[in-house]
Amino acid sequence: MDNRIYLYLLLFVILNSCVASKSTRSQLKRHVNHINYIGMEFVLIPSGTFMMGADSKMEEAYNFEMPRHKITITDPFYMGRYEVTQFQWEALMGSNPSSFKSPNCPVENVTFEDVQLFIQTINEKEKTKKYRLPTEAEWEYAARAGSNSTYFFGDDEEELEQYAWYEKNSDGRPHPVGQKQPNCWGLYDVLGNINEYVQDRFNENYYAHSPSVNPTGPDSGTVLKRGGSWFGPPKHNRIAFRDGIGPTKSNKRGFRLVLLIEQ
Secondary structure (H helix, E strand, C coil): CCHHHHHHHHHHHHHHHHHCCCCHHHHHHHCEEECCCCCCEEECCCEEEECCCCCCCCCCCCHHHHHHEEEECCCCCCEEEECCEEEHHHHHHHCCCCCCCEEEEEECCCCCCHHHHHHHHHHHHHHCCCECCCCHHHHHHHHHHCCCCCEEEEEEHHHHHHCCCCCCCCCCCCCCCCCCCCCCCCCCCCCCCCEEEEEEEEEECCHHCCCEEECCCCCCCEEEEECCCEEEEEEEECCCEEEECCCCCCEECCCEEECCCCC
């Protein structure tokens, strides 16, 4: 298919599958997507306001997922359409640390520090500073894609199989990216498959005093993961689920990147 036709079709789908304000539509028209030199595809995430955290009236939530609070993301950004794959990691870093080796599966068995080295390397290769992990707020905003429900598709956990690899359907391992249905902003595997590192660190009480505009969270302490994994139950694959983790490697953890838009 001609690339221009593909982009027009993609734009049509985005604009008609999500509830978008005039400003959101304008942003989506200016930027559709971006693919870098190792094949990492990025989707535009428009700026906007959302309710972050869990609603205890509709989901079985942990105390550190509350209170639900209003957050504004002031600038659009690109988010990786998929979790970073083993092929992409090896293309840049020269080796594959993953336990479940398969080129199109997400890279796993990497520490937060390993991921920072990957980010430093890709920024150096492209002579930029635009790549980084998403903040926790950016991650949840992009994962929700305009929804306020337990999962981005609604509240019924019986539908989770259509969108995520988790304990019920994963056969005890991660799977190639992009096989399940995406959210309406075109992001795949934001729930399930592997836990995703974010840039912020974990603090149980942070939501009680989080800034309301572009919060960045603590920059020290326990590493924070989002999104659930192939190993987790439905409760751990809710959008609001968050947890602190130790410094060790795990075959349940990986990441996706943010690519900043030059103003």
